[in-house]
Amino acid sequence: MRKVPRMTSPLEITALPYQPDPLGYFAALRQQPGAVLLDSGRPHGPGGRYDILSARPLETLEIDTHGQARDAQGKPLPGTPIEVQKALLAGLWCDLPDSDLPFLGGLIGFWSYDFGRSLEPLDSAARSATALPWSRVGLYDWALIQDHQRQQSWLVASAARRTEVEQWLATPAPEGAPFKITAPFAAELDRDGYGQRFRRVQAYIQAGDCYQINLAQRFSAPYHGDLWQAYLRLRRATPTPFAGYLAWDDKAVLSLSPERFLQAHHGQVEARPIKGTRPRGATPEEDRRLAEALLASDKDRAENVMIVDLLRNDLGRVCRPGSVRVPQLCGLESYANVHHLVSSVRGELATRRSPLDLLAASFPGGSITGAPKVRAMQIIDELEPSRRSVYCGSLGYVDLRGHMDTSIAIRTAVADAGQLHLWGGGGLVADSDEEAEYHETLDKIRHLLGALDHDSAAH
Secondary structure: OOOOOOOOOOOEEEEEOOOOOOHHHHHHHOOOOOOEEEEOOOOOOOOOOEEEEEOOOOEEEEEOOOOOEEOOOOOEEOOOHHHHHHHHHHOOOOOOOOOOOOOOOEEEEEEOHHHHHHOOOOOOOOEOOOOOOOEEEEEEOOEEEEEOOOOEEEEEEOHHHHHHHHHHHHOOOOOOOOOEEOOOOEEOOOHHHHHHHHHHHHHHHHOOOOOEEEEEEEEEEEEEOOHHHHHHHHHHHOOOOEEEEEEEOOEEEEEEEOOEEEEEEOOEEEEOOEEEEEEOOOOHHHHHHHHHHHHHOHHHHHHHHHHHHHHHHHHHOOEOOOOOEEEEEEEEEEOOOEEEEEEEEEEEEOOOOOHHHHHHHHOOOHHHOEEOHHHHHHHHHHHOOEOOOOOOOEEEEEEOOOOEEEEOOOOEEEEEOOEEEEEEEEEEOOOOOHHHHHHHHHHHHHHHHHHHOOOOOOO
16 A cells, blocks of 8 residues: 655644533544544543544545445555555554653544455345445644543644644634434334344244344434534433544544444453443433343343353454453443443453454454354344444554554444434344334434434434
8 A cells, every 4th residue: 555654753742721521622633634523522521531632634444335445545455454554554653752642643434344254255235325434533743632531632643743633623623514304304214114134033033043233223314414413412312431533525434333343452352232222211210120120130130141152252263362351241331321231351362363353353343243243243233224324333542552442332422424323223132122123212212313313203
């Protein structure tokens, strides 16, 4: 691929005024090409620590919908998608300061669910609902990082780049056009269509093809106006610790994910799968009752344990033998609108294995496919009418030192050609109830639909 400009000047870390959330800083940066926000959801979302903001990447790399890597000019590049992304990251070099900040330059972007087609054998029954690529990552040589634990903000950049960024931050943020959904969200599947697919999943489970299948449905609506305004609405409705925003041309990804996919730090890796959901209660008593019911649910616990076993196998493909462990199994975590069961699977990367190897070995996340993974993905491809695009893929970063943090892109809206798409899904097992599972797909995105359009709902 084309030679990447190297960072020859040392990176410097400069303190900036701390802001309780990243919105003010990003509002000033978002009109820059390649602007990206990895958003911890603070001050309202629980659990998140860092915001990472950047713009104007040195290079942009896309994996198109045929699995071909292409540079910013559309030129095809030789190699597998992971090989090309590794080469892009390896082309960036500079003197790095000694710092425990999570990102000192590297790749930021997304890997769609369909990126998995470049890694696993899948049929092509489902049509594409969007024209977004399978992956889009930029190579960034600077970042604005907020640490909400320490209540500090930092600019990581060379001296020349710092001057540019300071000028961008000093420029008044533009006012975008008001965002509006111009017709009600419409479901791709009606109730009967969902039921037919639910029963097909049950038949596959009874036949022994799989143990669990994550079945999703898509909702779409036309819109006009500024998608940043849409993201702000979604963020107010459901702040989460693994949110993100990036937009280019007529496309955008607006993610309000509560779920980490993979984190790597100094060779130590972690996955945090979510399986098991209940809504928050209207009163403290109801809220506590719903949380206790989730913790006591044998079905939800069984689903979670299945995915933990799958992830132990995925991590074991690239981790040092004997290092994979489960320090948390089915722990309760509560967010603005839902309670979740969350587990933790950890390991240590084997020698000569990189975070991108870990991503390839584990992608897409088992919590949104089912088990066994490849057969589950084949059944999803057969039953869901359209491909998932970025939904159930991943947003995140891989930095120069081999650090990585990525999300599972659930609770995620995808904009393309004047249409906004949302998905809701859930894991189906042998004793799943059809009506309850159908309503769970609606419950998971009800607050998002309502935030985008107070006058209409999915139908």
